[in-house]
Amino acid sequence: MLDGTTAEIVERKALRINAAKTCQPIGAMYAALGIHGCMPHSHGSQGCCSYHRSHLTRHFKEPVMATTSSFTEGASVFGGLANLTQALRNIFSIYNPEIVAVHTTCLSEVIGDDIPTMIRKAKEEGSIPEGKMVIHANTPSFVGSHVYGFSNMVMGMVNYLSEKTGNTLNQINVIPGFVEPADMREIKRLAKEMGVKIVMFPDTSNVLDGPLTGQYKMYPEGGATMAQIKSAGDSIATIALGHFASHVPAATLEQKCNVPASFLELPIGVQATDRFVSALRGYAGVDIPASVELERGRLIDLMSDLHQYFHGKRVAISGDPDHVIALTRFLLELEMKPVYCITGSPGNQFEKRMHELLDPVVPNAKIKQCGDNFELHQWMKNEPVDLLISNTYGKYIARVENVPFVRFGFPILDRAAHRFYPTLGYMGAVNLINQMLNAFLDKKDRECAEEWFELVQ
Amino acid sequence: MSELSEKPEEGYDCEGFPIPSAPLPDAATVRAEMLSVYPAKTKKKREKQLLTNDPGTPPEIAxxxxxxxxxxxxRGCTYAGCRGVVIGPIHDxxxxxxxxxxxxxxxxxxxxxxxxxxxxxxVNxxxxxxxxxxxxxxIIFGGEKKLAAAIREAYRIFKPKAIAVYATCPVGLIGDDIHSVCRKAKEELGINIFGFSCEGYKGVSQSAGHHIANNGVFKHMVGLLDEPDKAKFRINVLGEYNIGGDAWEIDQLLQKCGIHVTATLSGDISYEQICKCHTSDLNVVMCHRSINYMAEMMETKFGIPWVKVNFIGAEQTAKSLRKIAKFFGDKQLIDRTEEVIAQEMAALRPVIEDVKSRLKGKTAAMFVGGSRAHHYQHLFKDVGMLTVAAGYEFAHRDDYEGRVVLPTIKIDADSRNIEEIEVEADPKRYNPRKTPEQIEALKAGGFSFKDYDGMMVEMKKHVLVIDDISHHEMEKLIETYKPDIIGSGIKDxxxxxxxxxxxKQLHSYDYGGPYAAFTGAANFYKEIDRMIGSKVWKMVTPPWKKSTQETFGVGIESEGNKAIREIVAGMAKAWKPKAKAATSDEG
Structure with missing residues (x-):
């Protein structure tokens, strides 16, 4: 397996091998699914839409609905106006969504389709019914990564929907980042436990983790409603989780509606969750309830119980920048050693922040933006690690290097529990600890000499 | 069901179609309902792609x-059809x-x-x-330099035998000439390097990509190695992609009969196998849609005839084996093939009977691919299930109505985009595998070449045929027909x-399989039995929402409760005197 990968590192400037990122539109599609009653629309070749739906479906094991402008050569030459107008007419008459969220693709970006003008024209000629909404985001695949696409679509929500009426509402906005429905559910649970009213957008819980009831609902119960996103302009503050996925939309909302933004990292592990909880507490003027303190206490208890299994372990991480940063922080809390940390996404903030975190404790750590899994694997061949944490694509490396493996981030194509168990918040940290411990001990139990095979650990 | 039993079986009608256990809705009414929500222009187009079947004279489908x-x-795009399907499987x-x-x-x-x-x-x-x-x-300054550099880097790291390059949408628009980059790299590095202009927007579906891939594979690989395998009866299996190990299953079965597979295009295939596949003597075509171009071009250039086969379904597999044996006309081969069929069928029959006892009369619908929606109907039929609606995702009229309509298919602007390469007989290597007399004799004996009659003639009258089904139509189909199972893809x-x-996902097999040939058929019957019979479907409605309510743990009459109460009463009796004694001691 992966027999073409050797320890000898040849410099590459042009060839990407085994990427650790994908393209913007899939992130935009995922974000749009977090609006209630929304049909995401892909403006480009139908293959983009098909690939994104397929990949999201493989990850969530749930229906992922989206439409496409189905460009053929003609549209690629003459522009996609006719295709988009026809698409909108069909979408509203056949599928009747409240809102359509259009994102672009490399094709429509290269030909320079002007989406706002097209939406306006479609409206004028009656392809968008009264009371219905069409928003858009520019998501060229040749810029950034899927995380940027997510961020751009959230910015689209702010730009099109959020309004300041002047009547401040006693609520706090949360922009959760490109995280699982289970994570969004966990954020809502924590806020509720604290008695804080939040408006979270996007919110894919109850959209991409729906029940099987015998009834199919094209627009499930979940998702932030248009009214909620509109009201975000009147909130006390915005808590934005993750620099790459959430900070720009939060800053946009601050600029547009004067809602102060708090730029946090994803609440993975103790201190990042402490900060998140404290931010909610500070803005809402509530006390941290005993129940939340109890959760935190249980996590600390578990960390102390299991400290021996984590301390000093060398870890390789591949993932999205916000996830890698936040996870690194948590691993450092466990006194593990993240030695190789890559993200496929571009953006200098990643390396800057990772050096801040790692330089004092793991000074020789290799940190790379625009990295790929091929290079990460080569580093591992040169000096091995005790644990690999990445999305599903890491499984090949884990197998060939026989290294414990924890699946984390997007996409997870070969396991299912990520739909149910968050990795955010105190309970999310418990979940991560559980997965890492299992990975270590399963390997030991499978491989250790018989005399060291023990009942109790 | 000639292979399965001597006489027409119970549960099948006089035409051999399974009889559904519940009456079917009227297809024309369902069709009208499906179309009714569409805006006029959309309706006008969809009504030509949504038909009620007539196997006698299949109606024209758009x-x-x-x-x-x-x-x-x-549907997906041209790139997906080219990179993903036809060439993607070449592993070296x-x-x-x-x-x-x-x-x-x-x-x-x-x-x-x-x-x-x-x-x-x-290296895989x-x-x-x-x-x-x-x-x-x-995107702004052009990507040719980067492509050239990427090829060089790839060569330096991996030293492969060949490199294939695929163009995506923006490449075509910005005008990168991938072919000239490939030509230069080929000269520079001395290995075979070639490109495919398979930009996603070309054509109307993956199908355009299949065609482009066929052309490229034919131009750049087929015929490069004139070393026939040492075997008496050599064939290529075309349009078989080894999903779930299907190609391995077919290969094994053919080997048992004494037939050697030079190359399977494209499943578990090496570069060398493709380069020498022109040395084989017969092309058998599984997926007509994705690979008929290759079969035609190989016949024109090298004289290899092609026939349609289908290794999906027990009876179809037997038929296909006999057809191949008949082509070679070798007595020993024919006898051996009959022996293998008899053995395999004997093993399969009990499985079919067992599964059929539960699935007989149930219904299926399939919307997938360019051949599977047809082929898999046979597997369902084997176990007594009727296909009530079917359609392809990206097939052409000939895959529905049969190759007989080929001359009448209008070439539209989208198809004209796809290169038709001019192929001529190879001056040295053209070698018709049969003499005209032999061909005539075979034909007289009921043998036919280039024979694909399409899906519709093998479907029951008045069932629905839906090309490129929309989500809305799928929903309506489920509401009206309530099929017992649907074969489709990941998005549905x-x-x-x-x-x-x-x-059942019929692209990925839900990560199961193989389903081809006899052993694969047994896997499929059992899989469908498992899926339809799964207890989970019965638990969907909670008991408190059912009309007949069950009660749990209430009521003292139940035997279980009575028994527990008796035990507790006995324990209380045994415990009481001791308690008394303790109290009196203290006193």
């Missing part, structure tokens, strides 16, 4: 036409996607191109995804299952 924007289609060459990151990412190991590493070919490149990861700079799977109807 297949291989543009997808309507906004309708929610299953490098595949480099020239474009932004997404296209290579989504086509990375997502089609189940299972491959066994062969001795002397130590299908575990790698390679791309030029074009960024804004290359969980939609269908939310309705409480099991969905």
């Amino acid at each position: 297949a291989n036409t543009r997808t309507i924007p906004g309708i929610i289609t299953q 060459i490098l595949h480099i996607t020239h474009g932004p990151i997404g296209c290579s990412y989504y086509s990375w190991a997502t089609r189940r191109n299972l491959a066994r590493v062969k001795p002397g070919q130590p 490149y299908l575990q790698y995804s390679m791309t030029t990861d074009m960024m804004e700079e290359e 799977k969980f939609v269908i299952e939310k309705f409480g109807v099991p969905c």
Whole structure:
């Protein structure tokens, strides 16, 4: 397996091998699914839409609905106006969504389709019914990564929907980042436990983790409603989780509606969750309830119980920048050693922040933006690690290097529990600890000499 | 069901179609209902792609036409058909996607191109995804330099035998000439390097990509190695992609009969096998849609005839084996083939009987691919299930109505985009495998070449045939027909299952398989039995929402409760005196 990968590192400037990122539109599609009653629309070749739906479906094991402008050569030459107008007419008459969220693709970006003008024209000629909404985001695949696409679509929500009426509402906005429905559910649970009213957008819980009831609902119960996103302009503050996925939309909302933004990292592990909880507490003027303190206490208890299994372990991480940063922080809390940390996404903030975190404790750590899994694997061949944490694509490396493996981030194509168990918040940290411990001990139990095979650990 | 029993069986009508246990809705009414919500222009187009079947004279279907924007289609793009389907499975060459990151990412190991590493070919490149990861700079200033550099880097690291390059949408628009980059790299590095202009927007579906891939494989690989395998009866299996190990199953079965497979295009296939596949003597075609171009071109250039086969379904597999044996006309081969069929059928019959006892009269619908929606009907039929609706995602009229309509198919602007390469007989290597007399004799004996009659003639009258089904039509179909199972793809799977109807993915097989040949058929029957019979569907409605309510744990009459109460009463009796004694002691 992966027999073409050797320890000898040849410099590459042009060839990407085994990427650790994908393209913007899939992130935009995922974000749009977090609006209630929304049909995401892909403006480009139908293959983009098909690939994104397929990949999201493989990850969530749930229906992922989206439409496409189905460009053929003609549209690629003459522009996609006719295709988009026809698409909108069909979408509203056949599928009747409240809102359509259009994102672009490399094709429509290269030909320079002007989406706002097209939406306006479609409206004028009656392809968008009264009371219905069409928003858009520019998501060229040749810029950034899927995380940027997510961020751009959230910015689209702010730009099109959020309004300041002047009547401040006693609520706090949360922009959760490109995280699982289970994570969004966990954020809502924590806020509720604290008695804080939040408006979270996007919110894919109850959209991409729906029940099987015998009834199919094209627009499930979940998702932030248009009214909620509109009201975000009147909130006390915005808590934005993750620099790459959430900070720009939060800053946009601050600029547009004067809602102060708090730029946090994803609440993975103790201190990042402490900060998140404290931010909610500070803005809402509530006390941290005993129940939340109890959760935190249980996590600390578990960390102390299991400290021996984590301390000093060398870890390789591949993932999205916000996830890698936040996870690194948590691993450092466990006194593990993240030695190789890559993200496929571009953006200098990643390396800057990772050096801040790692330089004092793991000074020789290799940190790379625009990295790929091929290079990460080569580093591992040169000096091995005790644990690999990445999305599903890491499984090949884990197998060939026989290294414990924890699946984390997007996409997870070969396991299912990520739909149910968050990795955010105190309970999310418990979940991560559980997965890492299992990975270590399963390997030991499978491989250790018989005399060291023990009942109790 | 000639292989399965001597006489027409119970549960099948006089035409051999399974009889559904519940009456079917009227197809014409369902069709009208499906069309009723569409805006006029959309309706006008969809009504030509949504038909009620007439196997006698199949009606004309507007297949291989543009997808309507906004309708929610299953279809993908040209790149997917080319890179993903036809060439993707060649495991010992490098595949480099020239474009932004997404296209290579989504086509990375997502089609189940299972491959066994062969001795002397130590690297399976299908575990790698390679791309030029074009960024804004290359979009503005052109990406040819980056592509050339990427090819060089790839060669330096991996030293492969060949490199294939695939163009994505922006590449065509900005005008990168991938072919000239490949030609120069070929000269420079001395290995075979070739490109495919398979930009996603070309054509109306994956199908255009199949055609482009066929052309490229034929031009750049087929015929490069004139070393026939040492075997008496040599064939190529075309249009078989080894999903779930199907190609291995077919290969094994053919071997048992004494037939050697030179190359399977394209499943678990090496570069060398493709380069020498022209030395084989017969092309058997599984998926007509994706590979008939190759079969035609190989016949014109090298004189290899082709026939349609189908190794999906017990009876179809037997028929296909006999057809191949008959082509070679060797008595020993024919006898051996009959022996194998008899053995395999004997093993399969009890499985069929067992599964059929539960599935007889149930119904299926299938919307997939360019051949599977047809082929899999046979497997369902084997176990007494009727296909009540079917359609392809990207097939053409000939796949529905049969090759007889080929001369009447209008070539539209989208199809004209796809290169038709001029092929001539190879001056040295053209070698008709049969003499005209032999061909005539075979034909007289009921043998036919280039024979694909399409899906419709093998479907029951008045069932629905839906090309490029939309999500809306799928929903309506489930509501009206309530099929017991639907065969489709990943994008539909969980939609269908939310309705409480099991969905078998027929692209990926839900990561199961093999389903081809006899052993594969047994796997499929059992799988469908498992899916339809799964207890989970019965638990969908909670008991408190059912009309007949059960009670749990209430009521003292139940035997279980009575027994527990007696035990507790006995314990209390035994405990009481001691308690008394303790009290009196203290006192």
